[in-house]
């Protein structure tokens with residue numbers, strides 16, 4: 001894991017706002033107003049190693065939700081330590097009320113090798129707050145409609 005950015009530095013999610021006024025405010029408890037905002041804050045939580053936030057913003061009905069909280073936290077923490085978070089790009093968002101999609105590209109390296117990936121993530125509310133449901137391509141959500149969306153651009157690395 002690289003050096004932690006200062007709360008006054010520009011937010012690593014790519015918005016031209018200070019980290020403390022952008023994703024860090026969400027990680028510290030402010031509810032995300034949109035799925036995109038939640039997506040950005042989850043990326044930054046990974047970058048900062050704030051594993052608890054990843055658990056708390058994963059929808060209990062999603063395929064990545066685990067009941068073994070301790071083991072899940074350890075896995076996320078290992079991933080955070082092994083990964084350098086180079087950048088996030090939001091490629092597309094949908095504003096459907098039912099399971100909206102955020103299509104993003106995360107540029108990552110692990111051991112100096114490119115570990116970047118794109119995902120069309122589904123989001124769903126739980127107790128009134130946006131949560132990450134899971135990747136749209138794994139047959140969850142409402143009927144695979146996201147599968148025909150734009151292809152990912154080639155890696156910037």
Ligand SMILES: [Zn+2]
Nearest residue numbers: 011013022023
């Ligand atoms: Zn941010």
